[in-house]
Structure formats: C-alpha cells, structure tokens
Amino acid sequence: MRLAHLSLTHFRNYRRLELDFAGRLLLQGQNAQGKTNLLEAIFFLATSRSVHAQAEREIVDWQAEAEPIPYCRVAGAAQIAGRQLEIEIILTPRADGVNFVKQIKINGVARRAMDLVGQLRAVLFLPEDIRLIDGGPGERRRYLDIALCQIDPAYCRALSSFQQVVTQRNSLLKTLREQEVNAGSTAVAAQLAFWDERMVQHGAVVIARRHNFIVELERHAVVRHTELSGGREALSLLYLPSFNPGQLPDAEFELVRDGLQSPATSQPLTAAGVADTYMRKLAARRAREIVAGNTLYGPHRDDLRLLANGRDLRLFGSRGQQRSAALALKLAELQAMTQATGDAPLLLLDDVMSELDEQRRSLLLGALAGVEQTIVTTTDLDDFTPLFRTQAQIFSVAAGAVATLDNGTPAP
Ligand SMILES: Nc1ncnc2c1ncn2[C@@H]1O[C@H](COP(=O)(O)OP(=O)(O)O)[C@@H](O)[C@H]1O
Ligand SMILES: [Mg+2]
Structure with a gap:
C-alpha cells in the first residue's frame, strides 16, 4: 500500500x-x-x-x-x-x-x-520504542492492540466490547462492595452473571488472539534478534495473562509467570477454551473481586515478557540489548502484518x-x-x-x- x-x-x-x-x-x-x-x-x-x-x-x-x-x-x-x-x-x-x-x-x-x-x-518506529521493553505492561498491551487491530477487525471489536463491559462490571462490583453483600449468595452470582458472560465472551477472543499473535511474533523476532546479536542471544517472548487460560497445568503456569521456569511449547489457544477457564476463574474469585470493587482478571491485566537467553530484558537487559529487542519486535510486527494481510x-x-x-x-x-x-x-x-x-x-x-x-x- x-x-x-x-x-x-x-x-x-x-x-x-x-x-x-x-x-x-x-x-x-x-x-x-x-x-x-x-x-x-x-x-x-x-x-x-x-x-x-x-x-x-x-x-x-x-x-x-x-x-x-x-x-x-x-x-x-x-x-x-x-x-x-x-x-x-x-x-x-x-x-x-x-x-x-x-x-x-x-x-x-x-x-x-x-x-x-x-x-x-502502518508500522511506526520511534526512538522511544525502547519503552516497549523497559516500560510498564500498559505500553506492551497498547502495542499489541494497535498491531492486532490493524490486522484483525474481529479482535478490534472484541477489545472495544470488552472495555465497555469491564467499565459496567466494575461499577457493579463497587456497588456490591458498598452493600457489603455475601459474595457466596446466589443473588450476587445472578447479578454478576450477565456481565460475566459478556466479559468472558469478548475477553476470551482477545486473550486467545494475543496469545497466538505472540507465538507468531516470536517466530519472526527470534530470527531478527539472532542476526542483531551475532547469534549470541536467543530471544523469547512470553505471554503473561492474568490467569491461567488453560494451556499449562496451574502449578507450571505459576512457575512460568513468576519467571522460574520456561514453558515447554506454545500451543495455540482457542477462544472457546479460554472462555471456559476464564468463567471458572471468576466464579472462584468472586469474593476477592467484590472486596477489590474491581475486575481483577482479564486482558486488561495482561503482560508480555521479553527474554534474552532466558533472562527478563526489562529487569536485566542493557540498553543495547533492550534496543535490539525493540527493533526485533518491530521488524517482527512488520512481517506478521504483511503475512496476515498479504x-x-x-x-x-x-x-x-x-x-x-x-x-x-x-x-x-x-x-x-x-x-x-x-x-x-x-x-x-x-x-x-x-x-x-x-x-x-x-x-x-x-x-x-x-x-x-x-x-x-x-x-x-
Ligand atoms: N498542538 C501543537 N500546536 C502547535 N505546535 C505544536 C503542537 N504540538 C507540538 N508542536 C510543535 O511542534 C514542534 C515539534 O515538532 P516535531 O515534529 O516533534 O519536531 P521534529 O522535527 O524534531 O521531529 C515543536 O516546535 C512544538 O512546539
Ligand atoms: Mg522528532
């Protein structure tokens, strides 16, 4: 174009x-x-x-x-x-x-x-793109969202619906907190059910798509990063959702999330599969969410971790390493976008x-x-x-x- x-x-x-x-x-x-x-x-x-x-x-x-x-x-x-x-x-x-x-x-x-x-x-490279690596999770979510929305209109619709539902759901959670309701009661479950269902429906699409996109980005980024580092470093990208979407056993998911272990392989996720685990997570954590008066689980709490030779680049990367990773990520985005849209x-x-x-x-x-x-x-x-x-x-x-x-x- x-x-x-x-x-x-x-x-x-x-x-x-x-x-x-x-x-x-x-x-x-x-x-x-x-x-x-x-x-x-x-x-x-x-x-x-x-x-x-x-x-x-x-x-x-x-x-x-x-x-x-x-x-x-x-x-x-x-x-x-x-x-x-x-x-x-x-x-x-x-x-x-x-x-x-x-x-x-x-x-x-x-x-x-x-x-x-x-x-x-469009793919835009800016000098401050290094923030993708050393900045907060919000920067990385924004990056994923802008890239994915350009590739996939269904993602964009799901994301926008999800954001609207979360706002509504949060105000209900705040009301329930003020009313000091019994989180285990069927009345409370019924009140939340409407929003839970919609949030899970859209949120699961976002989570599955992000997961699968990151697997694809990684494939391209690894090649670029190997070239940039003269073969000395292996880059990996790790999607970190706010709950275990069901790809790994819970114990393993926690080790991976805490950076203590790498996942063996990354299988694609389906929205239906994610919806299942998401719904169960909400049911199990209802009391916690009411106390918080806030939605604690979902794609608005995701992160993406970048590692070189297994080490988190945000925490341990030098400026040079971070710059290389940001460049590799952007070039990967360019390739993924070209491939997805032809x-x-x-x-x-x-x-x-x-x-x-x-x-x-x-x-x-x-x-x-x-x-x-x-x-x-x-x-x-x-x-x-x-x-x-x-x-x-x-x-x-x-x-x-x-x-x-x-x-x-x-x-x-
Ligand atoms: N809303 C605005 N209205 C008028 N001028 C603006 C506005 N926002 C930024 N600028 C001006 O634009 C200039 C910066 O332009 P920029 O494109 O960042 O420069 P560069 O050529 O260095 O990339 C500055 O002089 C700034 O004051
Ligand atoms: Mg400038």
Whole structure:
C-alpha cells in the first residue's frame, strides 16, 4: 500500500500542508521543525490514534484557537491493491471547550474509528520504542492492540466490547462492595452473571488472539534478534495473562509467570477454551473481586515478557540489548502484518538511524526491501547511503513547512 497525498490543517505545527509524493520519502530537518509530527499525522490516518496515549486535543494546532471555528483536519489519499482510498479525520471542539469530537470519513462516507483501523496499515518506529521493553505492561498491551487491530477487525471489536463491559462490571462490583453483600449468595452470582458472560465472551477472543499473535511474533523476532546479536542471544517472548487460560497445568503456569521456569511449547489457544477457564476463574474469585470493587482478571491485566537467553530484558537487559529487542519486535510486527494481510504496511521510521550502529542500520535497511513505501525522517542525510537517497524523494521540513530537496540541496 502507498500513500500518495497528505493534507493537514491545524495539525500540531502545520497550519496548512498539501503534500504529494510517489514512493519512498526522506524528510530532513533540524529538531523541532515538524518531522515527527508529520509521521504522527500519517499514523493518525491509519489508526485514528495519536502516537502517545494522551488527549487528542494535544494534536490540534495551538493557533487553531484563534480561528472562528477551531478545528484540525488530517486527510490522505492512498493506493491499496489497486484501489483508491480516501480518508479524512476532523477534530472539532465540544461545547466544553476541552475535548474534541472526532469525525471520520472513508471515501466520503462517515464511519466509526473501528471501520478505519486496518484499511491503511502502518508500522511506526520511534526512538522511544525502547519503552516497549523497559516500560510498564500498559505500553506492551497498547502495542499489541494497535498491531492486532490493524490486522484483525474481529479482535478490534472484541477489545472495544470488552472495555465497555469491564467499565459496567466494575461499577457493579463497587456497588456490591458498598452493600457489603455475601459474595457466596446466589443473588450476587445472578447479578454478576450477565456481565460475566459478556466479559468472558469478548475477553476470551482477545486473550486467545494475543496469545497466538505472540507465538507468531516470536517466530519472526527470534530470527531478527539472532542476526542483531551475532547469534549470541536467543530471544523469547512470553505471554503473561492474568490467569491461567488453560494451556499449562496451574502449578507450571505459576512457575512460568513468576519467571522460574520456561514453558515447554506454545500451543495455540482457542477462544472457546479460554472462555471456559476464564468463567471458572471468576466464579472462584468472586469474593476477592467484590472486596477489590474491581475486575481483577482479564486482558486488561495482561503482560508480555521479553527474554534474552532466558533472562527478563526489562529487569536485566542493557540498553543495547533492550534496543535490539525493540527493533526485533518491530521488524517482527512488520512481517506478521504483511503475512496476515498479504500486503506490506507503510513503514514510518522516525529518526531511528542515528541511534543505531552500522549492523543494526543495515538490518533495518534490509527490511525495507519488502516494503512498498517507507517514510523516513532524519536530521542528517548522511545517515543514509547515496544509493538510498537516489531511490527516495527528499523533502526538507522547517517550521511546519515542507519543501522539495534535490539530493540534499534546496530546489531553486
Ligand atoms: N498542538 C501543537 N500546536 C502547535 N505546535 C505544536 C503542537 N504540538 C507540538 N508542536 C510543535 O511542534 C514542534 C515539534 O515538532 P516535531 O515534529 O516533534 O519536531 P521534529 O522535527 O524534531 O521531529 C515543536 O516546535 C512544538 O512546539
Ligand atoms: Mg522528532
């Protein structure tokens, strides 16, 4: 797939931008000029999410406030398997003046965010991706969710339904806690049954899919990581759900979860199988959840552990090891996404070359061969080989404006 046109209005430091491009794109500019913002805009078109989890209002140009109707618009035209796809996202302020309404159109027709995700797919590399390794579980869940939602609409629907149900279920659990009910009573079981059933139905789809996806990611990541470490390290990925979904005996599951043992093999999970163990877990832990006034089991409590030679990289990895693992994970995502959909996603690389040594650079550039379109940013064109530069359209980015550069010299 290929993006051919990008149009921005009041998106971060872009007042107005109309940009046409063909294939590979290289964006050069000093710091704080708008390179990351441009990639963020493309990622926003693909996922309708901002790169960082914070409020949407952050992406609206500060100066938009001075407009009669402050709004932010991101639009693009893409070629996907010979089809033309037009996407438009508009953010307008709500009456409260703080939050924004998001309107999405695909080929001119209003759609939900869920219908957008997966149409124009993108994998984004950022210098701060190392947080996938050294950050909290929330970062890793977010990573899995964004990747999986782009591949699998059923996953995206299940995730969204699950999140809605958990909110409802939590407020019921809080009410039950305040009422100091007897958790063992049939009346309480009956009250929870409705929400339990829905939560398990959607949650089991999410858990099974994450598990199976991680097995697949691992297959690709191991190969990349072996190359990055010169064969010295074996990477493994371990899915850590908040309860034993039934793949291992309980005692073994606990040893694996606590990092005391590695699982023998990873068999695929089915949603039906997970639903079974999930339901039993809830029944056995009802009292505990009521005391907590909160849902304690489910995909919102999952984690993903990355190990090198059996050691947890979050706890024991050096910066270099963590960086390699993050890169291996991203390249694995690119491959898994290409395989699952039969079409390579857009590859967005934000200022990543400067962070990488020679070997990691060439591995990354090697991965570009299978990608139809790559959009890269850099402060220094010399980070790229002359060959790479002749194969790219080069633009300069300065103060929210983009201009053509011809092999590194501004066009007349
Ligand atoms: N909502 C916003 N409105 C206007 N300017 C913004 C907004 N958010 C960020 N900026 C500006 O964008 C610039 C950073 O752009 P960025 O794309 O991160 O730069 P870089 O070229 O270094 O990647 C900063 O000057 C910042 O002040
Ligand atoms: Mg930047």
